[in-house]
Amino acid sequence: MMEYGQYNDLWKEIHMLSEETVQANIDLKGKALLPIHWGAFSLSLHKWCEPVERLSKEAQIKNVIITTPMVGECIIIGEKYPNEKW
Numbered sequence: 001m002m003e004y005g006q007y008n009d010l011w012k013e014i015h016m017l018s019e020e021t022v023q024a025n026i027d028l029k030g031k032a033l034l035p036i037h038w039g040a041f042s043l044s045l046h047k048w049c050e051p052v053e054r055l056s057k058e059a060q061i062k063n064v065i066i067t068t069p070m071v072g073e074c075i076i077i078g079e080k081y082p083n084e085k086w
Helices: 018-027 050-061
Strands: none
Touching: 018 050
16 A cells, blocks of 8 residues: 555655656565555645556556555455556
8 A cells, every 4th residue: 555646746755756656666565556545635736537547557667556446345465456447
């Protein structure tokens, strides 16, 4: 689980950018990336869906598995990683 979303170039010390989140998952040797804090509220200047779209693109480039379960959807670590688009 990695903190992500509601970013801005001026807030780099507060929230990671897409590329940083994917790289952090790689650095930590994560098997799958579950981004958190990206879909609750619009607090930044970017569009609501931009964080997950940008993260998905970067994850695909770097061959990182991401999972973005719907609210209440179960994740079974090592077996089931929901990946439906919001």
